Amino acid sequence: MRRTILQMVEYAILSSVALGPKSGYDVAGWFERVASHFCSAGYGRVYPALGRFEEEGLVVHETLPSERGPERKVYSITGKGKEALLAWSGEPASEPKTRDEQLVKALSYGFLPPETVLELLRVARELHAEKLAYFRRLERGLEKQRADGGISDDAYIGTRLTLMRGIGVKESYIKWCEEASTLVTSREPLR
Amino acid sequence: MRRTILQMVEYAILSSVALGPKSGYDVAGWFERVASHFCSAGYGRVYPALGRFEEEGLVVHETLPSERGPERKVYSITGKGKEALLAWSGEPASEPKTRDEQLVKALSYGFLPPETVLELLRVARELHAEKLAYFRRLERGLEKQRADGGISDDAYIGTRLTLMRGIGVKESYIKWCEEASTLVTSREPLR
DNA sequence: ATAGACATGTAAGGGGTTACATGATTTA
DNA sequence: TAAATCATGTAACCCCTTACATGTCTAT
Numbered sequence: 001m002r003r004t005i006l007q008m009v010e011y012a013i014l015s016s017v018a019l020g021p022k023s024g025y026d027v028a029g030w031f032e033r034v035a036s037h038f039c040s041a042g043y044g045r046v047y048p049a050l051g052r053f054e055e056e057g058l059v060v061h062e063t064l065p066s067e068r069g070p071e072r073k074v075y076s077i078t079g080k081g082k083e084a085l086l087a088w089s090g091e092p093a094s095e096p097k098t099r100d101e102q103l104v105k106a107l108s109y110g111f112l113p114p115e116t117v118l119e120l121l122r123v124a125r126e127l128h129a130e131k132l133a134y135f136r137r138l139e140r141g142l143e144k145q146r147a148d149g150g151i152s153d154d155a156y157i158g159t160r161l162t163l164m165r166g167i168g169v170k171e172s173y174i175k176w177c178e179e180a181s182t183l184v185t186s187r188e189p190l191r
Numbered sequence: 192m193r194r195t196i197l198q199m200v201e202y203a204i205l206s207s208v209a210l211g212p213k214s215g216y217d218v219a220g221w222f223e224r225v226a227s228h229f230c231s232a233g234y235g236r237v238y239p240a241l242g243r244f245e246e247e248g249l250v251v252h253e254t255l256p257s258e259r260g261p262e263r264k265v266y267s268i269t270g271k272g273k274e275a276l277l278a279w280s281g282e283p284a285s286e287p288k289t290r291d292e293q294l295v296k297a298l299s300y301g302f303l304p305p306e307t308v309l310e311l312l313r314v315a316r317e318l319h320a321e322k323l324a325y326f327r328r329l330e331r332g333l334e335k336q337r338a339d340g341g342i343s344d345d346a347y348i349g350t351r352l353t354l355m356r357g358i359g360v361k362e363s364y365i366k367w368c369e370e371a372s373t374l375v376t377s378r379e380p381l382r
Numbered sequence: 383a384t385a386g387a388c389a390t391g392t393a394a395g396g397g398g399t400t401a402c403a404t405g406a407t408t409t410a
Numbered sequence: 411t412a413a414a415t416c417a418t419g420t421a422a423c424c425c426c427t428t429a430c431a432t433g434t435c436t437a438t
Contacts, residue, residue, distance in 0.1 A: 023416095023417075023418090024417080024418065024419085025416065025417050025418075043417095043418080043419075043420095044419090044420080044421090047418065047419055047420085048419085048420085051419090066416065066417070067416090068415080068416065069415070069416030069417050070416070070417050070418075071417080071418095072416090072417070072418095073417090073418080
């Protein structure tokens with residue numbers, strides 16, 4: 001028996017289907033709305049992957065009419081797919097990889113006028129606060145869904161965990177913006 | 192006058208040289224030791240970039256003997272280079288992009304035995320705690336360097352800001368590991 | 383002598399984003 | 411009737427990592 005080896009993004013696509021049957025369009029939307037803070041994929045990644053998964057027997061699809069728009073190919077995970085996913089998920093994870101333009105720019109903040117930097121940090125703080133509010137809305141939506149029995153306990157846990165992390169990341173980023181402002185301000189009188 | 196447009200990683204390379212003259216080898220080491228939590232680049236990225244920067248007049252190099260090993264090409268930023276860097280750094284930053292295998296795996300934690308998940312979270316927590324300790328050592332080193340006058344105030348601010356963020360990220364990740372453990376444990380008796 | 387750190391580069395291949403191509407349905 | 415959303419897919423290109431190639435110096 002050969003183990004199915006995929007890349008991280010492919011496992012993310014498979015996970016999305018495992019959390020609940022979805023079309024390629026749904027999966028891409030899920031990435032944008034709930035997964036973008038830890039993994040992302042567009043149509044160009046999703047559709048070919050689902051096609052390959054089906055060839056390998058990891059998922060199957062049903063063609064269903066859409067409420068509005070053309071027909072949908074709704075994919076569900078198979079036993080084999082779930083087995084492959086859980087074998088991978090049960091292994092230790094590698095370190096997160098972040099590419100953060102804000103911090104690269106911050107490397108030069110000592111060379112910029114403090115007023116400029118404070119304004120940049122204020123704007124950044126606001127954007128992170130908006131995203132935090134968005135995550136909190138998602139969290140309330142998830143709790144409601146759970147109360148209504150619209151989601152299995154197993155799927156709830158997974159989504160909840162990623163949401164908790166999204167909220168934690170944004171809270172800590174907001175804190176950084178504030179501490180950075182303090183550092184830059186404390187320096188100002190010394191000039 | 193044409194504005195110099197580079198990619199984020201290239202600005203990071205330029206920033207590294209702006210914080211203090213470095214060889215390509217030094218820049219690659221800097222990425223690995225102090226910048227890997229927000230941006231990364233290996234030799235394959237660094238050497239060609241420094242060559243191009245010199246052609247464009249953003250940096251200049253001096254060939255100096257090494258204390259041990261072959262000759263070093265030590266690059267310094269030019270006026271033009273600093274101008275290009277500060278023009279870019281003074282603009283608002285785009286959102287950070289993270290690829291976190293841990294969270295993709297966490298999507299399936301509801302489908303795994305709680306004991307397995309708790310062990311995975313314990314190991315993850317430990318790794319993040321080690322990295323946190325490493326960042327704190329870097330922080331102490333930076334403060335010492337500053338006290339000794341081994342670094343300019345301008346360069347200190349930039350490095351300090353990225354270090355603060357590295358510490359914040361690790362602290363919040365450790366917190367997540369603990370909260371995730373609680374969530375998984377609280378669920379166990381219900382099975 | 384041999385391993386490991388120091389040092390500079392090139393080349394190839396794989397991964398991932400973005401743009402393109404097409405079309406149905408609903409709402410303003 | 412035009413725009414927005416729903417829906418499925420392909421193709422090209424760019425980025426980036428990884429492996430390769432080469433060589434010095436120090437310490438064991």
